[in-house]
Amino acid sequence: MAVHRTKSSQRASPDVERLVADAISLAASGSHIEDQFWEERLNVRLMRLLKSQNQNVIDASLDQTFRINTLAFEVLADCAETLAESLVMEHEGQNWDVLLLALPIVAHTRYQIPSGVLPVNVIESTAAALQSSITASDTRLAIVPWLYSIDQMPHSHCQTRLLTEALATAAITSSEVKLELRDMSETIAVLADPRFIIAAVAAPSGMPLFRWQAEVPTRQERGVSLIGWQNAMQEPIAALLPGCEFELLLPEAYFTNCRLADKQVRPLSIRAAANFLESTLGVMPAGLSCVVGAFGEDQADEYRISFSLKGSAEVVYGVIWPLYDRESVANDALNDLSDDESPMKRIADALRNAGVEDVFRHAMLFDPELCDDCGAPLFPDRSGDAVHAELPDDAPTQQPLFH
Template identity: 65%
Template sequence: MSSYRPKNSSRISPESERLVADALSLAASGSRVEDIFWEGRLMERLLRLLHAQNQNAIESALDQTLKINPIAFDCLAENAETLAESLTLEHAGEHWDAVLIAIPIIARTRYSIPSGKLSAESISATGNLLHEQIVAQNARIALVPWLYSIDQMPHSHCQTRLLLEKLASAAVNGGKIKLELRDMPETIPVLADPRYIVGVVAAPSSGPLFRWQEEAPRRQERSICLQNWQHGLKDTIAAIMPGCEFELSLPEAYFTNCREADRKIRPLSILAAVNYLESLLNVAPAGLSCVIAGFGEEQCDEYRISFALKGSKELIYGVIWPLYDRESVANDAINDISIEDSPIREIYDTIKAAGIEDQFRHADLYKPEMCEDCGAPMFVDRAGEIVHAEMPDDTPSQQPLFH
């Protein structure tokens, strides 16, 4: 959805080859005039593929450009996302620019994080605050009356474009949002997870979409808009998500905000896990130990962090720390915490800040495995064995939670 990781595929279609060629040409361009030419051609091809729902061709082209030219990959990825989350449409003889937005709610709890249908009152309060504090004076909005979990969000450029088109039409025409929400996937229960309200902001073409784009006196800096947004929406979200601690981010373009929420939730997942184990097992963080290992087929795509009672080899819980976009870890540096701003260093610092000093980091890359019976991810113990994380038999009854 919000993040791209390469897939191993040796086949490439003619449509993908043309996308790759245009992206390489755009990356090699020597002037803005030439940029406009290649970008126009690239976006024309991408738009045809989006309308044809040919996601495979787009992903194949992304795979190829990532392998051969990172700059071309950035060009292709940026334009694919732009067309998936924004468009221009005509209504009553006037052209409107529309952008799909995500409103992230970064939540953690000891219980469960809600998702699903939102009341008319909640959507009305959110929409009113958007008009007051976030969007431009002439902007129109449409919000989906649903609190999305990550499992329920559009998972491709093509799906995102379809949602954009329906919401943009509703925003500009003032019509009803026609979406089938009854068959949404089940939400996997976890202790820390983002939730999203999704919508569209539309405004007359070439005009401002947001308050920070407007002229004085309505103009407000992003930081002020964020403060007012967090203060104004706090009570509405607290009513929607009882028993949860949460952080509100500024409503922004869909892909940007989804990526930001993905990153923000990773350290919170570790902190929520420590709080959960502390409460459930009546053990202080200093009485826990962690084992950290990198997982992936050929490169590290994620870290899996497992927890045990200090002095015991039995794993009782686990958290996954995925790597996003072009985050990369060399296979010979998987456990190297000396590298500043590296994922393993952030994991190490987060665990230490949670009060756990006993950390063991494996240097090897492990193949990702899931439990054949329950589908839960498998973790690596201190001895290097891939095992199932299971609570002690005398643990109080609980709702199963996975990361």
């Protein structure tokens, strides 16, 4: 999905150096006409890499710009995402603008969140709701007949571009979506997770894609579109996700909505963890203690949150709070609560909202260790060790864990 940070070990190639240099030049540009020059240079280089499926160069360039120039990183990331999730396609003498959409469903449960094949009636309901609440008139749609979990989504710009091209053809020609869905990876069982319906919307070039782009009287503000979308899809999604509580987010561009859904699910993961421990161990949230630590090789890539019973050092449960490309934390501010936008402040607020009062915050950066035996992430205890999270031996085991 290309929303997580990459850890490319590739040495800087000439292609990487040119991409980085152009991104830095665009970030420093002081005029629109110069912006256009550098954007064209970047787009040509990136398009060549996307067509050749050379994701390694793109990842290495993003890594390098993230380290040396955050504004250039934003520029390069935006250009790569734009080319991966949108295109112009010619059909029968008409150019069409196409955008890949992510339709997020942020869900949590005490059981399991379904994924897999979308029933025909849900696909039909989705198309009708998009046309009535989201997309502009004269647009065409293609919907993938699959309810995606995050681990089943395209995980690179190159993969996303291939998906965009396939859906663009299906939307513009009103033909069947041709994708191989039989070999999807298994969904990891977690109690709070986003699910996605993926679609493409196409409009004649220069015409609006969304209702909020249209002119009066057909123009409709985003908030009104969201309410219409939620009302129309409430019943079909409730039938699709039995035993789940969920929130429908506004259908929007693929990468933006993937990040938004991932961020929305993080506090839900903490609430679902507290609910799970209450139902499994009979312990109210006020009877829990939490330890929070930042994990990463050179900088914080995620926070890991350990749950223990008050008065016990044993970690019984763990939740991961990932950081994404556009989030960064200085190594000397890993446990800072003074900034309302800091990850630690958001985690502390989410724990407090879930009813957990005893929270210990580490100031150190932990190595992102995994269990040698099962590959599960290790979680920090109060003494500063990274340990395995294990429920007591007498706890029910039929429900899934987060890690």
